[in-house]
Amino acid sequence: MAKRGIILMNLGSPASTSVPDLRKYLTQFLMDEKVIDKPYWLRTLLVKGLIVPFRSPKSAEAYQKIWWPEGSPLIVLTNKLKTALEQKISDPITTSMRYGNPYPKEAYEALIKDNPDLEEVILVPLYPHYAMSSFETAVDYMKAAHKELGYRFALKTIDPFYNNPGYIEAMAESIRPYLDQDFDQLLFSYHGIPERHVLKTDPTGSHCMQTENCCYTKSECHKTCYRHQVTMTSELVAKKLGLPKTKWQQSYQSRLGRDPWLLPSTQVRLPEMPGEGIKKLLVVCPSFVSDCLETLEEIDIRGKEDFLGNGGESYQYIPCMNVQPLWIDTLAAIIREVH
Numbered sequence: 001m002a003k004r005g006i007i008l009m010n011l012g013s014p015a016s017t018s019v020p021d022l023r024k025y026l027t028q029f030l031m032d033e034k035v036i037d038k039p040y041w042l043r044t045l046l047v048k049g050l051i052v053p054f055r056s057p058k059s060a061e062a063y064q065k066i067w068w069p070e071g072s073p074l075i076v077l078t079n080k081l082k083t084a085l086e087q088k089i090s091d092p093i094t095t096s097m098r099y100g101n102p103y104p105k106e107a108y109e110a111l112i113k114d115n116p117d118l119e120e121v122i123l124v125p126l127y128p129h130y131a132m133s134s135f136e137t138a139v140d141y142m143k144a145a146h147k148e149l150g151y152r153f154a155l156k157t158i159d160p161f162y163n164n165p166g167y168i169e170a171m172a173e174s175i176r177p178y179l180d181q182d183f184d185q186l187l188f189s190y191h192g193i194p195e196r197h198v199l200k201t202d203p204t205g206s207h208c209m210q211t212e213n214c215c216y217t218k219s220e221c222h223k224t225c226y227r228h229q230v231t232m233t234s235e236l237v238a239k240k241l242g243l244p245k246t247k248w249q250q251s252y253q254s255r256l257g258r259d260p261w262l263l264p265s266t267q268v269r270l271p272e273m274p275g276e277g278i279k280k281l282l283v284v285c286p287s288f289v290s291d292c293l294e295t296l297e298e299i300d301i302r303g304k305e306d307f308l309g310n311g312g313e314s315y316q317y318i319p320c321m322n323v324q325p326l327w328i329d330t331l332a333a334i335i336r337e338v339h
């Protein structure tokens with residue numbers, strides 16, 4: 001019987017593409033105070049009164065375009081990741097989702113069922129970068145459930161792996177085959193977050209977003225700074241691929257609401273780029289390790305239409321690492337390194 005278990009954790013998807021399931025999913029997701037960080041009364045008004053009623057039918061349509069016969073791509077690919085990792089790691093592995101299923105108790109119980117003497121569980125948030133709306137909420141949620149359910153095993157968490165040499169090499173390897181084709185630029189499109197979240201996770205309260213170059217200036221803030229971490233991923237992957245600064249740029253996608261979010265916005269940049277002479281574009285989304293709605297629908301379908309409809313000549317979306325062997329080896333190595 002194993003002493004150690006692994007939980008792979010991602011964001012989660014609606015149970016189906018029906019509008020009622022979308023309403024349920026979006027309500028759970030957006031009522032999370034680390035996602036919409038407004039006072040409870042205002043969050044409730046915004047989420048239940050405005051966002052969920054208007055967004056659910058639109059999101060349902062978006063999910064219908066990318067849904068697979070086996071289910072949500074994010075869930076299917078997370079399960080495939082688990083299966084691939086099981087070939088590399090002998091410890092029992094299960095999955096958990098921050099919103100929807102499997103929820104924490106299910107994940108913990110799946111591990112304990114066959115391993116009642118479990119001594120530790122390694123939580124693997126499948127996010128390369130730290131954000132309060134992704135990494136932090138996942139970890140806090142699993143820690144709270146661990147405490148509440150009174151488990152005796154220890155709970156350990158891997159760190160964001162945005163600059164891990166294995167992750168950088170695996171990202172580079174996933175991009176490399178596409179560089180053989182004629183292209184003007186490679187766009188690194190990351191999931192966006194509100195600027196306020198970057199300020200909130202700055203433990204000094206005086207570094208992040210204060211100067212143009214703060215992400216390049218040494219600081220303890222970088223441990224929890226999403227903007228620094230994604231910027232370093234772009235820099236390191238571009239360096240690994242031998243791409244000069246003229247051949248790539250970075251932007252942020254999936255904006256929600258009216259608050260200022262990190263800039264530049266992917267949605268704004270894509271239709272602008274052809275007019276600037278960037279006619280042949282490659283796009284990669286390093287904040288997602290598995291393809292999902294935000295890559296398959298927003299980038300590969302809508303982004304392509306926005307770019308080609310505004311004078312672009314070619315547009316190539318580069319899929320996430322999903323179950324690429326080098327990524328599986330890297331993740332196995334990251335997990336093995338936890339002490």
Ligand SMILES: C=CC1=C(C)c2cc3[nH]c(cc4nc(cc5[nH]c(cc1n2)c(C)c5CCC(=O)O)C(CCC(=O)O)=C4C)c(C)c3C=C
Nearest residue numbers: 011012013035059074131133134191193256287292293294
């Ligand atoms: C990669 C990390 C992610 C961060 C950071 C993040 C922040 C964030 N997201 C929203 C709102 C939505 N995100 C949605 C989908 C979605 N988001 C992530 C990851 C991060 N989000 C993933 C992997 C997915 C895809 C889920 C899937 O089932 O495929 C959605 C739902 C879909 C939609 O209606 O567009 C919303 C809403 C906010 C507000 C936010 C930071 C504050």
Ligand SMILES: [Fe+2]
Nearest residue numbers: 011191254294
């Ligand atoms: Fe999101």
Ligand SMILES: [Fe+2]
Nearest residue numbers: 208209225228
């Ligand atoms: Fe920062």
